[in-house]
Amino acid sequence: MPPERHTEASAAARTEGDTDFDVVVVGAGPAGSAAALEAARAGLRVALLERGPYPGAKNVYGGVVYGRILDELVPDWWEHMPVQRWVTRRSTMVLTGHQALTVDFRTEDWGRPPYNGATAFRSELDGWLASLAEDAGAVLVPATTATGLLRDPGGRVSGVRTDRPDGDLTARVVIACDGVNSFLAKEAGLFAKVPGRQSEHTSLGVKETLALPREVIEERFGVSGRHGQDIEILGCTGSVPGGGFLYTNLDSVSVGVVLSLTGLAASGRRPEEVLAGLKSHPAVAPLLRGAELKEYSAHLIPEGGYDSMPELAGDGILVAGDAAAMCLAAGVWLEGVNYALGAGMHAGRAAAAAIAAGDTSRAGLAGYRGRLEESFVLADHRRLRRVPGLVFSERMQQTYPGLLCDVAQGFFTVDNPRPKPGLRRLLTGAARRRGLRLRHVLSDAFTGTRSFG
Incomplete structure (x- = not known):
C-alpha cells in the first residue's frame, strides 16, 4: 500500500476508536502473521490471536518454504529467516512395489541469493513471522482460542469471542486464518456454496522426523554445506490416493505421506501403516537406515483446490491460508506456505483499504479477491483447478x-x-x-x- 493510504487508514482508525482493535487476526501461522504484519504497517491497531502457547507450538510441516513472496514482505529475508537447508536438489520419484524411477534436478543457482526454497521448522518459522508483526506494532495474544464471532445489530461481524477470562475482542475487520477446519469461516457462512462434504476436499498428512548425523545426510543425499534435497513421491500409497515426500533438514530428515481422507477410510488401513510401507521400499529404506525417530505428527490438509474454496469475504470478515483451502496440490507441486503468505499479505492490505474507505461490508472488502486474482495465489489455483482430480x-x-x-x-x-x-x-x-x-x-x-x- 502506498504511504498516503497508510496515513488514511491510520486516521480512520484514530477517529473511530469504538472497538478494541481495528483488525483481529485469528491464527499466527504464515497467513495470519502476514496479515497482521501488513495491517500493522498500515498504522492500524492489530491483535494477532494464537491458541498455542507461542506461534508454531502446534504446527506440523512437511514441505519446503518458497521465498519469492517473502521478497515483497521482508527484503533480504534469507538473512533473517530460520532455515534448515536450502533446497538445491529437487527430485520426483515414481514407485511400484519393487521398482523406482526418479527424475532428479539440481542447480547451484538455488544455493545462493535470492534462493528458491528452503526446509524450515514451523516452530521457528512461525515465531519469526509473528515477531515481524509484533515489531510492526501488532499485539500478539497467545494461549487464546477464538470460540465464535461477534456481530453488530445489522449482522456484520464485529469481533470474536474468546476463551480468555476478559472475554470478547471487538474489531472492525476479523481475518480468519484459523486453519483447515476454520470454524470462524463456517460460522460466517462462507462455506455455504462449496459443493460436497469437506472430507472430500481434505487429505491427512502424516510425517516422521528422523535424526541422522549431518555428515550421513550429506553423503547419502549428495549435498554439502547448507544445501539439501526435496523428493516428491508418487505411487507409494497403494490403494489409498495420495503421495509421499522425503526432505532433508540439517541433522534430520522428514518422511511422510499425504492421504485422501475418503480413500483412507474406504481402505480400512491405518496411516502409519502406509507410511511404514514407504519407509521400507527398496528405493527409500537405504536413505533412512539407522535413523532415530524424533517426532511423529499428523495434520489435515485442504487439497481440493480452487473449486473447494469458500467465499473469501463477508461483512466484516476475510479468510486466508488453509482456512480458505489455499494449499496447492498439483502433482509435482505441493505448496502451502507461500500461498498462505500471499493471501495473508493481501488480506491485511485489503482490510486497511476498507477501513480507510470507511466500508468494511462484504462489498467494501471485495477488493481482497481482486487482489488475489491478480496475484499468483488465485491465478495458479484457477489454472490448475482440474489437477487435484487428475492426481488422485x-x-x-x-x-x-x-x-x-x-x-x-x-x-x-x-x-x-x-x-x-x-x-x-x-x-x-x-x-x-x-x-x-x-x-x-x-x-x-x-x-x-x-x-x-
Whole structure:
C-alpha cells in the first residue's frame, strides 16, 4: 500500500476508536502473521490471536518454504529467516512395489541469493513471522482460542469471542486464518456454496522426523554445506490416493505421506501403516537406515483446490491460508506456505483499504479477491483447478507409475542375443499389461495440457 493510504487508514482508525482493535487476526501461522504484519504497517491497531502457547507450538510441516513472496514482505529475508537447508536438489520419484524411477534436478543457482526454497521448522518459522508483526506494532495474544464471532445489530461481524477470562475482542475487520477446519469461516457462512462434504476436499498428512548425523545426510543425499534435497513421491500409497515426500533438514530428515481422507477410510488401513510401507521400499529404506525417530505428527490438509474454496469475504470478515483451502496440490507441486503468505499479505492490505474507505461490508472488502486474482495465489489455483482430480485418479496413482517403471526397466535391460526393443514397442506392451487404453491417455493428456500448458 502506498504511504498516503497508510496515513488514511491510520486516521480512520484514530477517529473511530469504538472497538478494541481495528483488525483481529485469528491464527499466527504464515497467513495470519502476514496479515497482521501488513495491517500493522498500515498504522492500524492489530491483535494477532494464537491458541498455542507461542506461534508454531502446534504446527506440523512437511514441505519446503518458497521465498519469492517473502521478497515483497521482508527484503533480504534469507538473512533473517530460520532455515534448515536450502533446497538445491529437487527430485520426483515414481514407485511400484519393487521398482523406482526418479527424475532428479539440481542447480547451484538455488544455493545462493535470492534462493528458491528452503526446509524450515514451523516452530521457528512461525515465531519469526509473528515477531515481524509484533515489531510492526501488532499485539500478539497467545494461549487464546477464538470460540465464535461477534456481530453488530445489522449482522456484520464485529469481533470474536474468546476463551480468555476478559472475554470478547471487538474489531472492525476479523481475518480468519484459523486453519483447515476454520470454524470462524463456517460460522460466517462462507462455506455455504462449496459443493460436497469437506472430507472430500481434505487429505491427512502424516510425517516422521528422523535424526541422522549431518555428515550421513550429506553423503547419502549428495549435498554439502547448507544445501539439501526435496523428493516428491508418487505411487507409494497403494490403494489409498495420495503421495509421499522425503526432505532433508540439517541433522534430520522428514518422511511422510499425504492421504485422501475418503480413500483412507474406504481402505480400512491405518496411516502409519502406509507410511511404514514407504519407509521400507527398496528405493527409500537405504536413505533412512539407522535413523532415530524424533517426532511423529499428523495434520489435515485442504487439497481440493480452487473449486473447494469458500467465499473469501463477508461483512466484516476475510479468510486466508488453509482456512480458505489455499494449499496447492498439483502433482509435482505441493505448496502451502507461500500461498498462505500471499493471501495473508493481501488480506491485511485489503482490510486497511476498507477501513480507510470507511466500508468494511462484504462489498467494501471485495477488493481482497481482486487482489488475489491478480496475484499468483488465485491465478495458479484457477489454472490448475482440474489437477487435484487428475492426481488422485487411479490411473495417475497406480497405472502410470507402473507404466513408467516398466518402460524404464525394459529400456535398460540388456537381453542379448535379442535385439533391443524400440520405445513404441515398450510403451504399447506396458500399456497392455497395465490395462491402459488410448482414450484414457488422451483424456488425461487433454486435462494435463489444459492445466500445465
